[in-house]
Amino acid sequence: MDAETSDFIRQRIAHDLASGTNTSVVTRFPPEPNGYLHIGHAKSICLNFGVAAEHGGKTYLRFDDTNPVKEDQAFVEAISEDVAWLGFDWGDRLTYASDYFEQLYGFALELIDADKAFVCSLNAEQMREFRGTLTEPGRNSPDRDRSAAENRDLFERMRAGEFADGEYVLRAKIDMASPNINMRDPVLYRIRKVHHQRTGDAWPIYPMYDYTHCICDALEGITHSLCTLEFADHRPLYDWVLDNISANWHPPQIEFSRLGLEHTVMSKRLLLQLVTEQHVDGWDDPRMPTIAGMRRRGVTAAAIRDFCSRIGVTKQDNLVEMGLLDYCVRQDLEASAPRGMAVLEPLKVVITNYTAGPVQLTAPWHQQNESLGTRELPFSGELFIERADFELEPPKKYKRLSPGEMVRLRYGYIIRCDEVITDADGLIQELQCTYFPDSKSGEDTSGLKPKGVIHWVSAQESEAVTVRLYERLFSDASPDKDNFLDALDANSLTEVSARLEPALLTAQASHFQFERTGYFFRDSKLERTFNRTVTLRDSWKP
Ligand code: ATP
Ligand code: MG
Numbered sequence: 001m002d003a004e005t006s007d008f009i010r011q012r013i014a015h016d017l018a019s020g021t022n023t024s025v026v027t028r029f030p031p032e033p034n035g036y037l038h039i040g041h042a043k044s045i046c047l048n049f050g051v052a053a054e055h056g057g058k059t060y061l062r063f064d065d066t067n068p069v070k071e072d073q074a075f076v077e078a079i080s081e082d083v084a085w086l087g088f089d090w091g092d093r094l095t096y097a098s099d100y101f102e103q104l105y106g107f108a109l110e111l112i113d114a115d116k117a118f119v120c121s122l123n124a125e126q127m128r129e130f131r132g133t134l135t136e137p138g139r140n141s142p143d144r145d146r147s148a149a150e151n152r153d154l155f156e157r158m159r160a161g162e163f164a165d166g167e168y169v170l171r172a173k174i175d176m177a178s179p180n181i182n183m184r185d186p187v188l189y190r191i192r193k194v195h196h197q198r199t200g201d202a203w204p205i206y207p208m209y210d211y212t213h214c215i216c217d218a219l220e221g222i223t224h225s226l227c228t229l230e231f232a233d234h235r236p237l238y239d240w241v242l243d244n245i246s247a248n249w250h251p252p253q254i255e256f257s258r259l260g261l262e263h264t265v266m267s268k269r270l271l272l273q274l275v276t277e278q279h280v281d282g283w284d285d286p287r288m289p290t291i292a293g294m295r296r297r298g299v300t301a302a303a304i305r306d307f308c309s310r311i312g313v314t315k316q317d318n319l320v321e322m323g324l325l326d327y328c329v330r331q332d333l334e335a336s337a338p339r340g341m342a343v344l345e346p347l348k349v350v351i352t353n354y355t356a357g358p359v360q361l362t363a364p365w366h367q368q369n370e371s372l373g374t375r376e377l378p379f380s381g382e383l384f385i386e387r388a389d390f391e392l393e394p395p396k397k398y399k400r401l402s403p404g405e406m407v408r409l410r411y412g413y414i415i416r417c418d419e420v421i422t423d424a425d426g427l428i429q430e431l432q433c434t435y436f437p438d439s440k441s442g443e444d445t446s447g448l449k450p451k452g453v454i455h456w457v458s459a460q461e462s463e464a465v466t467v468r469l470y471e472r473l474f475s476d477a478s479p480d481k482d483n484f485l486d487a488l489d490a491n492s493l494t495e496v497s498a499r500l501e502p503a504l505l506t507a508q509a510s511h512f513q514f515e516r517t518g519y520f521f522r523d524s525k526l527e528r529t530f531n532r533t534v535t536l537r538d539s540w541k542p
Pocket of ligand 1: 226267
């Protein structure tokens with residue numbers, strides 16, 4: 001990547017290497033295991049793993065597991081699976097903040113001994129009261145002048161489990177008048193007598209995120225600590241902690257903007273609510289912006305990586321169109337996905353002059369990509385076509401089937417509609433057509449020139465499957481966070497009983513284009529069910 005196309009983070013890293021500030025690049029992706037990863041996380045993953053790989057460096061996958069109440073080993077496994085599926089390899093660098101609990105505790109003792117941290121007995125409400133506001137300075141805790149010896153004694157007893165939850169906290173001694181509220185003697189440790197998924201009951205105290213994160217970065221030798229913009233106000237604390245302990249390594253924290261995507265929400269809290277209140281069918285519901293949901297829907301890892309590289313990395317807040325992701329999916333699948341025929345809303349066609357049994361036609365899997373080979377396509381005297389491909393009273397220049405008109409069946413014959421059979425309510429039940437035996441695709445000597453080509457399947461020789469069609473999960477482009485459930489689109493999932501040409505069920509490929517209706521992917525959980533990944537229509541242009 002050259003300097004013009006690279007972003008401000010890549011430029012900074014190149015500069016640090018050129019100037020000798022760093023000799024290698026070490027990054028980390030630090031998820032909290034309290035939910036599934038979403039496409040926003042993919043941006044951070046692609047950035048962290050990407051910049052390291054570009055310089056032959058290394059990336060840690062580090063679980064920030066300092067809040068055991070909300071965290072779960074199942075999330076650790078789901079997150080690891082997603083990062084690997086996206087195509088990134090952390091090698092032997094899978095770590096947990098809890099791996100460092102002992103060192104974190106040791107550094108806290110250092111701060112206490114240097115009179116830079118103190119044990120405070122204010123309760124949560126008092127703490128809020130003493131903190132001040134954006135316009136008013138805070139007030140010192142009455143415990144701020146406790147002696148270092150006394151602080152050490154109390155902190156050691158906190159660690160030994162002598163006190164109840166909330167009785168004490170350990171706080172940094174910085175500046176209660178700082179204009180930055182994060183610097184007003186922030187809490188470093190709190191008492192939480194809860195079981196931890198990895199350390200069990202070994203620790204009755206847990207370190208806070210801001211204290212933990214910078215120290216883990218230092219211990220792992222991270223060269224560039226990349227995070228999202230909401231942490232910019234925490235940077236002075238990040239620096240303060242590392243400046244005041246003996247870790248001897250101090251990476252710069254560099255912030256970039258979060259990815260926002262239209263028609264969805266990206267906060268884990270809101271996604272969790274969608275799952276627990278069953279507005280969707282689990283974290284991997286194909287409508288979710290989670291990596292697991294996208295994978296189940298058929299979005300490829302290559303498409304997500306391409307998407308992340310196209311959106312770039314800046315400090316500007318942005319709301320990206322969903323159409324860009326759809327575009328990346330189409331780009332990835334266009335040349336590689338085999339193309340077959342599926343009728344999503346079947347209308348029966350009887351070929352009155354075809355009296356023989358079914359025959360196999362041969363059709364290519366892809367007209368441009370010959371390497372995909374061919375498949376057998378059964379043709380018979382009873383077919384299904386798409387209900388939408390027939391019009392009783394066609395508009396001008398109509399290219400599909402209508403009474404008395406002709407159309408070509410893709411890879412098959414030309415047919416003409418002779419009669420329309422309706423039921424008592426006037427609903428069309430069946431079309432009676434004739435076919436032209438000398439009009440077989442590729443060997444056509446009929447001289448007929450129908451205006452259009454439609455897809456079809458043989459009625460008996462096709463397979464009945466369920467096809468799931470999706471709209472955006474939210475009808476609003478930018479759902480209001482406080483009333484986001486109101487913006488849910490009640491019609492985001494439509495299920496249809498479709499008919500598939502049989503080769504689509506037996507072919508080895510994972511992704512298919514169903515001609516004229518989109519790209520589809522076989523559902524990983526539901527039998528004989530296909531998810532539409534994207535339509536073929538391109539609303540987004542590069
Ligand atoms: P929450 O929604 O609970 O605040 P989070 O989305 O920040 O959590 P983390 O597990 O802390 O979740 O995120 C791991 C990393 O992914 C962080 O470095 C965070 O900055 C980054 N990240 C999270 N959301 C986005 C996003 N929308 N765009 C880019 N990076 C993101
Ligand atoms: Mg977070």
